[in-house]
Amino acid sequence: MNRHSILFKIGIFFSIAFVIITILFKFMYDYEFLSVKEKLKGHYHKVARYVMQHHTGIDSNDEFLKNLEKKHIKIVGDDKEKLVKLPKSDSISCGMLYFDLYEKDGYRYLVTPEVTGGLILKDMNTKPINVYYMWWLYGAFVFVFLALFLSIAISMYPLKHLQMQIRRFGEGDMDIDLASKGKDEIAEVSNEFDKAVKKIKAMINSRVIFIRNITHELKTPITKGRLSLEFLEESRTKDILTNVFLRLNLLTREIVQIENITACDCNVDKKSYHLTDILDNAADLLFLEPDSIKNNLDNRVFEVDFDLMSIVFKNLIDNGIKYSADSEVYLELQGNELSFCSRGEKLQYPLEYYTQPFTKCDANLSESFGLGLYIVNYILEKHEYALSYSCKNGINSFTIAL
Template structure:
């Protein structure tokens, strides 16, 4: 799962976890520091109470009591009503009894009091030393850590920003924008990648232009001699020879048309012009392109309306029907169509390879010799441009090529 998330998301997750860790660390530190503080106060008041209880054993005079008051920064409460108010209303924090006597620790109006009792003595001491727990330094440390944390996060985001822009431009390039030029100012790894990608774009554009120029020149140069050769073949007296030559020249002409279609489909400016049209009109256009007797095609069509590029969809159906008739055992094909699917069916042996083997433009001799050539590649490309889906299945001795008309984004 981690491998599927973007770098930016991963960095955000890491920093979010780091922020939570910092927050929890300071929260735990404050808690334990407060406990340490309370324990230190407890030890202080225990020490004060024991010193006074020990002194009470010797029946001290006022001078000795004053010495202890100064030593521990405490002051006795003389007013009886104030004593009662503290005892009745203060928060009792601790009570301890031992062989020396009893003492209690109170907190009232954020001031600590120690109530020491021993037979013959009863005194309430006010702690004059300031003991307010101050978290200002801890909060200051947390704020400072947070500022450093945000500063580092912003620095990392600035370093990643060119990478996000680079990714966006690469996606734009992959979607067909060949004129894009990546901007880079830094000399780090991102800048190096952008520079190399610009060079790669230039190479690809130059190769694409060379390929387009070669294809157009080649098709133009081949078209003229093939046309002349077909006229010359018409003059031959031998019917069989004339028919064989004409079939060969027609095949060459079909190959040129296929190459022209491939060149158009693979062009950087490939666009489809969708129009709302009923399927029977597309089928009629397909039959005009095939120039065959419609009796060879059994029709099971439920007419419907859809939005397609009329010319391209007719080419796709033509190639499917051509292949169906060419490779069928009875030289016939069946076409079924409704608003969900278009299916071209013919009797014959199943394909020896997966459909993807035949929907790539052939580069290998075994693909060329199989007879499928560029036909299925053109079909697949047109189907993809319309965001339809091409599938194949072999059922009951029949090959079925299916165009699913639902959108597959």
């Protein structure tokens, strides 16, 4: 169990409380036992006084016997030698003399000193010292205590369910149900979070529909415009319009690509693939021949999402070609690090700056909208891979730690 969890802390609290209450009950039991024992000694102290009064002549023999009868005490002639060999229960002090108390066969016997005649007085109404009701109280307390702990533990279970559902939601699963019929605070939180999830789901669906409609509506006039330009004569106006439609088409394509990746929170389906196969697919997306991209890739396999990693390769290769001095990219695999290398000037800002959307390395480059590295970094984070950048001897290297 997680030692930082609330249930663990509640368990520790109940354990400490249980130990403390058990110790208190033990003290109460001992105190109650001693109290009953003191009352019992008081009872036999009166009997000892009757003996002393008879011995000193204050009471007659008849009065003495009558007093003993009131206390259900009877003078018996049991074997005194055998009796005194038994363990002594207690001693009753009366005057300067001591009266010994013994227990035998469920009865108590009070043996008087020899100076008083060495009488053996049998208590005919002997009752055991019984304080076991304290343990019944303790048992009832333990039952209530455990019932309370189990009740709290059961009421905490929906919190664990809520945690699991929130984790699923964080991983991109929108089809979760957090509605609760309970009436406690956890149920209220679950219901409020369920409302928030439904609202977010509705907003995301609206966004998806909105972006897809926009891209669909944009593609139609862009396509018509580009077709219409083919019928125009060559002129500066045609070049400007061609450039405008090209930028609009690129922007629409980038928006669609981002939407495809982020709409469902980019669920990663990892399987074993050769890096050469991913490179071939990326080259096809760029309309390049695979052999035109230099590399030292071997036949090792890695656990990746084929389609998403193909986009990573495509964007990094495309960036390398666009921004390199010789329009060439070299892929170098060293251990579990894959570097996309190209000649060019060192980046002006840290890598974190370029992994933000709509940030470009070259503001004058019209063919880019600054979304390539943003998409690359997003996909790699979903793979739990890291992207780093270095520049040595005029070689820019974007490295993926696989």
